Amino acid sequence: MAADGWSVRPLLLAVESDPRRLGRTETELARSFGPSYRVRGEICASDAVRLLEGAYERGERVALVLVDDRLAASDREAVVATARTRHPEARRCLLVDWGAWSDPDVAELILRGTEIGDLHSYVLRPWTDGDELFHRTVAEIVQDWSRADPRNKREVVVVADKHSGRAFEVSNLLHRNRIPYAFRDRGTEAGQHVLESAEPHVDGEVLVWMPALGGTTLVDPTDADVLAAWGIPTSVEDHWRDVDLLVVGAGPSGLAAAVYGASEGLRTLVVEREAIGGQAGTSALIRNYLGFARGLSGSELAQRGYQQAWMFGARFVLTPSVVALSREGELFRADVSGQGSVVARAVVLACGVAYRRLGVPDVEAFTGHGVYYGASVSAAHALAGLSAAVAGGGNSAGQAVLQLARYCREVHLVVRGPLLADTMSAYLVDAIAGEPVITVHLSSDVTGATGTGRLEQLVLTDRQSGDTKSIGVDGLFVMIGAEPHTDWLPAEVRRDSYGFVLTGIDATEGSADPRHPHETSVPGVFAVGDVRSGSVKRVASAVGEGSVVVTEVHQHLTVPHR
Structure with a gap:
């Protein structure tokens, strides 16, 4: 060319x-x-x-x-x-x-x-x-x-070796938080040009240059360093330690709760441990969200919600986690990792779910070095020209392989079941069949991995015959389902056998004690979105639950406590 x-x-x-x-x-x-x-x-x-x-x-x-x-x-x-x-x-x-x-x-x-x-x-x-x-x-x-288009000029540029796992993690962080960025391979002329312009004082694996912010240069930054440099809060300010409403999680349900809580006069603080948008933020395209005929990415929807909530007065803290919750009279005290505590009059749990692990030691050893759990493949241009694999048979996995197919020379989809149509929407099955770079491995498990310093090969085992084969890959995205992140909650907050939070009549264990539909077994603590037992795992329903729960919060705050 x-x-x-x-x-x-x-x-x-x-x-x-x-x-x-x-x-x-x-x-x-x-x-x-x-x-x-x-x-x-x-x-x-x-x-x-x-x-x-x-x-x-x-x-x-x-x-x-x-x-x-x-x-x-x-x-x-x-x-x-x-x-x-x-x-x-x-x-x-x-x-x-x-x-x-x-x-x-x-x-x-x-x-x-x-x-x-x-x-x-x-x-x-x-x-x-x-x-x-x-x-x-x-x-x-x-x-x-x-x-x-990664070739356009961007407000943020990431420079690293094309096989750097940490560089992909940083790229994923930027994408999910809707920060415009480009990846440049350190070994290319474009990468060297950025290094000359950024003038780092020390060498490192990953350089992040922000020309739009006066040329800010970060070498081997943490996630918090990157977000803080861009202006996204990563710590709790002292005057935000006493709030009306604490929302734990900034997925679609948490963002909706923040928008409606702040717009209706509640002093609202949102704590999110990963990125704005939660699991939905990793979706390359949401085609069935009402009002968006051309579809929109999960990260775009999330950023629109974030900006809307911020405009109404809600405040966000990213990267710390809420690690404990206790009741103090009519108030709740939440311990935030590395940040002390926050006191709130009501709490909305919107903490979503965490991706299930494969549990294969050889594979787990490459986590962050070619193996990614819940990483957004919308940052897939960092793997341009390389080979990738996706483990999973659901719609998220289908969207992932299609996104990767735009950049990678070959893409492998590893599915446990015998038929892709059993677990994936028909339109995705048809799209995958039409992509010549995608190879589907049915009735297969990922049972091993090898590489020197990074992932280079996967071992696949046929679930029916027991035969094994190796495929060369530079990245594996694991999308085999998710489980709730609720082990930090006190025992008083009842959960089902899978760890999802019980709400409404399910939370009362048959007692006559009334409950709002989204209220947990602890009055004043509510659960919405994927973390709630019995929820419909859809973006639109999560937004609806986050919107409705604010009415229940108001009722809790205005009537005598039970």
């Missing part, structure tokens, strides 16, 4: 068979995006394919490909396939007429295309000069591309 291709403006390509329609689309794209992007229109699919191939050969970036729904199916598929394989970061959208939502064939085309990963969404064709809806839609799509 040509080295100077990166300096060329990214391409916005429209492919339409009608010259008049194509002219209007080109004009509207140029009106808003001409200064920063190259706008091209093609009538023939073959010309569009040649343009995309040429951009690939020259190393030029493609941000968006708009494809006319009226193109012949073979032509449309040729353009989309070229864009997908040659420019995996490019956003691919079907261009449709106003009113197309009444056409079942168009709806089926969009649904099928998004399910198998050919399309990201659709865009309504501009029908008038200065069509602001068209401009806004394209702007949102292009911004999404800009944040995902």
Whole structure:
């Protein structure tokens, strides 16, 4: 590829068979995006394919490909396939007429295309000069591309060896907290350029440079160091040690509780031990959340909730954990690791679940050095050109392998069951079948691992025959389910046999003592989201529980305590 291709403006390509329609689309794209992007229109699919191939050969970036729904199916598929394989970061959208939502064939085309990963969404064709809806839609799509493309300039840059496990952990931390960043391999010219600009005083495994913050340079930082440098609080301020509401966890349910608690006048503090968004923050794309037709990433949803709660007055502390909870009269005292204690009038447990471990000693030895539990594969461009594996058969595992397939030369999916369709949604099964770089290993377990200083090979065992085989991988993502993180709670907070917190009538053990639906066996302590026994493990339901529980908190605070 040509080295100077990166300096060329990214391409916005429209492919339409009608010259008049194509002219209007080109004009509207140029009106808003001409200064920063190259706008091209093609009538023939073959010309569009040649343009995309040429951009690939020259190393030029493609941000968006708009494809006319009226193109012949073979032509449309040729353009989309070229864009997908040659420019995996490019956003691919079907261009449709106003009113197309009444056409079942168009709806089926969009649904099928998004399910198998050919399309990201659709865009309504501009029908008038200065069509602001068209401009806004394209702007949102292009911004999404800009944040995902690792070659664009970023506010934060991580420099390390491409096999560094710690570098991936830092990248994952940045991504889950929606901090724009790029990874640079220390051994490349780009990596050396960053090192020269950052001017670190000492050498280290991982360098984090923040040019947007005046060139702040961190060498081998802790998670708290990184977040604090970006301005995210990692310690409890003295004047926030006495609050109305303490929320433990900042997943969707905890964020919703923070938004509604703070907006309704409660002095609200949120303590999160990992990252804003919880397990949902690792999702590359949530397609079925109400109101987001094009879908949104878990990290974006989380950051929107975080900013909304902060605006209403809630405050957050990241990286410390709540390690103990006790009752003192009508108040609760929570011990926060390394931070002392916080006193609250009510507590909402939104601490979610922790990923289950494989329990294979050889594999566990590489944790953080190629083996990752609950790590977001949205930071997968750190594994670009390498080989990766995912252990798990659920939807999270399916999303993970599809995300990794955009960057890795090969991806392995290791599934315990005999059929992928038994545990994974059909649209993900179809998408995986359509990715040539993905190999699915059914009825298999990860039973061993080898490597020198980092993961290099996995041993897989067939559950039916007992046969074993080795595969070369640079990273393993374990997604085999989760269990609640509730061992720090006092015995008075009743849990089921799996450790999930009992609420409502289940928490009373048949007594006549009334309980709010989300209240635990301890009045004033509530549980929402995945940590609650019987909860529906969906983002939307978690948000709903976090919203509703605040009404119950108010009732607890305003009526005589039981």
